[in-house]
Amino acid sequence: MTYQKCQYIDRLYDIPISTIDGQEFVLLEKIQNSINSGIKYFTYNGLLIPFECDGQGNKLKPYRIRAFIFDVIYCYKRLPSEPHNNAMIQMVRDIHRDVPIIRENTEILKSKVDAILRQTFELAEFTIPRLFIVLPEETTTYNPENWFHYRYRLYFLCECEDEHERHLAFHDGYEIKQPREFLIKYGPHIRRMLTLVKYATTISSIVIPSIASFKPNNSIPNVFKDRFMWENFKQRLEQMNETLEISERTVDFSTDQAVRHLQGAELRQIKHFLKGVDNQQTLGNLYRTTTNDGHIRWVCIQHYQNPYADTILQELQKRFRELGGEIRRDSAVIEGQDSKKLSQLLDLLRQGLSIISITFKNIKFEEKDFNNLLTFISQNTLIRYAEFDNIRVAYNLKPDKKYREIISELNTALQENTKLNIQYNV
Numbered sequence: 001m002t003y004q005k006c007q008y009i010d011r012l013y014d015i016p017i018s019t020i021d022g023q024e025f026v027l028l029e030k031i032q033n034s035i036n037s038g039i040k041y042f043t044y045n046g047l048l049i050p051f052e053c054d055g056q057g058n059k060l061k062p063y064r065i066r067a068f069i070f071d072v073i074y075c076y077k078r079l080p081s082e083p084h085n086n087a088m089i090q091m092v093r094d095i096h097r098d099v100p101i102i103r104e105n106t107e108i109l110k111s112k113v114d115a116i117l118r119q120t121f122e123l124a125e126f127t128i129p130r131l132f133i134v135l136p137e138e139t140t141t142y143n144p145e146n147w148f149h150y151r152y153r154l155y156f157l158c159e160c161e162d163e164h165e166r167h168l169a170f171h172d173g174y175e176i177k178q179p180r181e182f183l184i185k186y187g188p189h190i191r192r193m194l195t196l197v198k199y200a201t202t203i204s205s206i207v208i209p210s211i212a213s214f215k216p217n218n219s220i221p222n223v224f225k226d227r228f229m230w231e232n233f234k235q236r237l238e239q240m241n242e243t244l245e246i247s248e249r250t251v252d253f254s255t256d257q258a259v260r261h262l263q264g265a266e267l268r269q270i271k272h273f274l275k276g277v278d279n280q281q282t283l284g285n286l287y288r289t290t291t292n293d294g295h296i297r298w299v300c301i302q303h304y305q306n307p308y309a310d311t312i313l314q315e316l317q318k319r320f321r322e323l324g325g326e327i328r329r330d331s332a333v334i335e336g337q338d339s340k341k342l343s344q345l346l347d348l349l350r351q352g353l354s355i356i357s358i359t360f361k362n363i364k365f366e367e368k369d370f371n372n373l374l375t376f377i378s379q380n381t382l383i384r385y386a387e388f389d390n391i392r393v394a395y396n397l398k399p400d401k402k403y404r405e406i407i408s409e410l411n412t413a414l415q416e417n418t419k420l421n422i423q424y425n426v
Contacts, residue, residue, distance in 0.1 A: 001016055001017070002016075002017045002024070002069060003015060003016055003017060004016075004017050004026045004067045004068065004069065004073060005071075005072045005073070006026070006031060006035065006042075006072070006073045006074075006075050007072050007073070007074050007075065008035045008036060008039065008074075008075040008076075012072070013034055013035050015030050015031055015034055015035075016030060017067045017069065018030075018064070020064070023066075024066075024067040024069065025052065025064035025065065025066060025067055026064060026065055026066075026067050026073070027062050027063070027064050028051070028062070028063040028064060028065070029062060029063070031075060035075060036075075036077065038077040039075045039076065039077055040076070040077060040078075041075070041076040041077075041078070041079050042065055042073050042074065042075055042076070043073070043074045043076070044068055044071060044072075044073055044074070045071075048079075049065045049066065049073065050065070051063055051064065051065055052064050052065065052066065055100050055101075127267070127268055127288075128267050128268055128270050128271055128283060129156045129157070129159065129169075129283055129284065129286055129298035130159070130267065130298075131156065131157040131158075131159050131166070131193065131298075132154050132155060132156045132157060132193065132270075133154070133155050133157070133190065133193050133194060133197055133237075133240075134152050134153070134154050134155075134176065134182075134183070134186075134190050134240060135152065135153055135155065135173075135233075135236040135237065135239075135240050136150050136151070136152055136153075136236055136239050136240060136243065137150065137151040137152065137153055137175070138150055138151070142239050144239060144242040144243045144245075144246050145246060147183075147243040147246060147247050148179070148180045148247075150179070151175060151176075151179065152175075152176045152179045152182075152183075153173040153174065153175055153176065154173055154174045154176055154270075154273075154274060155168055155169065155171070155173040155284070156168075156169040156171065156173075156283060156284030156286055156298070157169060157197075158286060158298070158299050158300040158303060159286075159297040159298050159299055160297070160299050160300075160303040161291065161297070161303075165303070166200075167300075169284035169285055169286050169300060170284075170285055170300060171284040171285045173284075174274035174275060174284075175274070175275040176273050176274060176275070177272075177273050177274070177275055178273060180251075181273075182273045183243075183244070183247055184247075184251050185266075186270070187244055187247065187248065190240075190244065191241075191244050194237060194240060194241050194244070197237065198237055198241070271283070283298070284298075285300065285301070286298040286299060286300060287299060287300075287301065313353070313354065316348055316351055316353050317353065319348055320332070320345060320348050320353060323337070323341050323344055323345050323348070324337055324341060324345070325337075325345050325348075327353070327355070330354065330355050330356040330357065331355060331356065331357040331358075331359075332349070332353065332355045332357070332358050332359070333358075333359045333361065334358075334359070334360050334361070334363065335359075335360075335361040335362055335363070336361065336362040336363060337363060339364075339366055339369070342363060342365070342369060343366075343369055346369060346372060346373055346376070349376065350372075350376055355383060356383060356384050356385065357383070357384065357385040357386075357387075358377070358383060358385070358386050358387070359386075359387040359389065360386075360387070360388050360389065360391055361389045361390060361391075362389070362390050362391075363390075363391045363392075364391070364392045364393075364394055364400075365391060365392065365393045365394065366393075366394055367393055367394065367395055367401075370393045370409075371409075374409055374410070374412070374413045377413060377417070377420060378412075378413040378414075378416035378417045378420065379416070379417065383420060384419060384420065384421060385420075385421045385422075385423075386420065386421070386422050386423070387422075387423045387424075387425070388406075388410070388422070388423070388424045388425065389425040390425065390426070391406070393405075393406055403426055406424070407424060410422050410424055
């Protein structure tokens with residue numbers, strides 16, 4: 001046990017030191033029991049020692065003062081010049097009360113400095129998106145045993161902070177030049193990404209992104225026009241996984257740590273393997289942004305927090321209303337539109353209007369528009385409710401589709417999007 005030397009009048013006393021929350025204190029009760037019950041004040045080097053207080057200045061129990069193990073604390077029943085000493089005591093208490101605030105501000109400042117240093121490093125290191133997958137171009141004739149004879153395409157992923165919202169970048173992807181060299185160099189990273197994406201598809205975490213990343217009138221990437229895109233996507237994932245297993249047995253994948261963790265020069269070299277790369281630093285229609293804690297992420301326009309995204313959304317809503325559609329917050333209604341306007345309204349939906357509920361009333365769809373609509377709502381992760389009230393679907397030069405045919409196609413859309421609810425009113 002350690003002791004604090006305390007002097008009262010002309011005599012020294014050894015008072016046991018107590019440890020509370022990892023800090024050493026001398027308890028008032030032990031001083032009073034060992035020396036004199038009237039002792040209330042203490043000094044060290046001529047300065048008053050305040051009692052320990054909480055953030056509001058209230059004395060902590062048991063009453064205690066900080067220990068000075070290698071020095072002497074002087075004890076008093078009463079100090080001379082009371083008003084002066086009371087002012088000094090209050091001043092010391094105020095300083096003591098401010099200590100937690102100073103510590104907190106110091107931690108905040110330290111975290112900001114860390115964020116700046118991290119951002120400086122990552123701005124130089126992560127000039128290319130780190131999240132991507134590689135898939136074979138062909139599917140029907142693809143043979144993994146002859147993997148080096150085929151063409152491959154790289155798809156970037158949006159690196160939004162919420163892992164459950166991460167998705168394929170809204171882009172057709174990039175054809176890879178020298179695929180054999182690329183797979184040898186980046187094979188370990190591709191394998192890890194494929195494993196993550198395969199797991200994410202089983203829990204519906206990888207989604208088709210919104211078209212909000214495009215200005216109005218921009219074309220939709222071909223890869224997302226296919227209604228059976230997800231079936232083909234899963235098939236290509238399995239083919240690529242098998243390809244990596246076979247290629248790893250026949251060639252030596254890179255073991256360079258910089259490649260395995262994908263940073264620095266090895267990350268920057270990826271761009272040289274890609275055909276048709278833009279020069280605007282928006283690879284895969286992604287934009288480089290910085291989080292509050294200084295991390296660099298490449299995200300789509302929907303997750304890119306700047307006024308541009310709001311401008312696009314407002315423009316889409318304005319055009320939607322001008323064409324006769326109704327939109328209130330996250331709900332939209334389309335009623336009784338002619339074929340041309342209906343097609344334009346559906347196109348605006350695909351361009352990124354963020355809605356949860358959509359209602360179609362008194363509409364005669366062209367078969368093409370109806371199929372495109374079902375493809376859209378079955379792949380859109382935002383829409384949770386779709387109502388069809390008194391709709392018809394027309395064939396070219398043929399009778400309209402029967403109700404049971406419409407119901408069958410609506411059921412197919414439900415199977416493709418388990419989070420979607422559809423109400424069909426005949």
